Amino acid sequence: MRAETAAALASSGIDPASVVVAEDVGGGTYNTATRLTLADGRRLVLKVAPGAAGLAYEHDLLATEAEYYRLASGPLPSVVGAGSGFLLMTELPGTNWDVADVDRARLRGELGAIVARLHGVTGETFGYPQDPPHRTWASAFTAMTDAVLADALHYDVRLPRPAAEIAHLVRRHGPLLDLVTTPVLVHFDLWPGNILVDGEHVSGIIDAERAFWGDPVAEFVSLTLFRDLDQELVDAYRAAGGPAPFDPAAARRLALYRVYLDLIMLVEMVPRQDTDAGRAEFLAGHLAADLDAAQRAL
CATH class of the missing domain: 3.30.200.20 (Phosphorylase Kinase; domain 1)
Incomplete structure (x- = not known):
């Protein structure tokens, strides 16, 4: 041992x-x-x-x-x-969703209700629990993005747009981010590898180390990684009383949160010594597309 x-x-x-x-x-x-x-x-x-x-x-x-x-x-x-x-x-029972043979549509509905329940926890300030708190979501999200952009410069990561341009884009979204006034506890890493399935049910949510206090809309980035929102998930989340709105303003913010996660996934490749050129190209392409979407959302 x-x-x-x-x-x-x-x-x-x-x-x-x-x-x-x-x-x-x-x-x-x-x-x-x-x-x-x-x-x-x-x-x-x-x-x-x-x-x-x-x-x-x-x-x-x-x-x-x-x-x-x-x-x-x-x-x-x-x-x-x-x-x-x-x-x-x-330890929770079950196997990772990404390796399990599941009835996807039905389990997406079950997952939506679970996420609504997870989003029942609210706080007083915004940002990562391990970092200094912020009184507004705009301030917190700007600081979070600035930190990843600083990491990109530190590790000499090639971005599809200059770091200063991305930082400016986030700041232009300030009024939109200020619409979020209640800090919700967001997991932010709910891709299939962190969702467990046992038989015909979702049996566990794991790996919550990336959690932060913020906009519940941000949760739907990893829940729909590299694809659009699915109706089964949204309908079940709404029916269970989930606090994330699905209005035009929320859709605009979601585009910005996709940029943030793209940045993390691309930049973290360097300190993790991930030299997969194909993966880097794939992530850079998604980042470029999501930056364009965030720009159109202004």
Whole structure:
């Protein structure tokens, strides 16, 4: 057993000697995850933060994830222990949506209702929990985008538009962003790999370390990654009382949030030492198209 695993268990009140099986969990792109089976039958997952540098906002992410699980309501892991650089939680049943054979339309409806429930948590300020808070969403989102653009310059990432031009575009959307007055807890990483399916139901939402307090509309970027909104998801979300509006102003903001996620995915390739030229070209193409859409939304 790794020394860091034993230390995390002991800090969480669990005897490291009670672990009968420990196996690495693949599929993650940032933290290291280990599945632990205890002698009493409990199955836990331990996440440990990397030591290497990443993007500016990628600090204390496991503390953010723990906070998300403690605050949000839904099919989420329970926090067993958390500390400097680690998070220990219960394992949820199921397999990742992206590898499961599912009835997509029906499960998209179920997912919409789950997301509406997740969005029932509101706060007092905007931004990443691990960063300084902002009184307005426009201020928070501008700071978030500026940080990723600074990362792009730091890592010498080739963007399809100059960083200064992108920053200016975000600032021009300030009045539109100021329409958001209630901070909602947003997961912001709900792509199929972070949604678990067990049989015919959505059984879990995982990997909430990218969460922030912001516009619930932003959630629908990862929920519809590289494609348009689907009606099954929207209808179920609305029926369950989800707070995200789907009016013209929301559609305009969604275009801007797509730009933000495109930037993250493109820039993070460098500190993660991802040298896939095809992936970089694909992401840069989407970023260019989404920038054009955001420009038209003004």
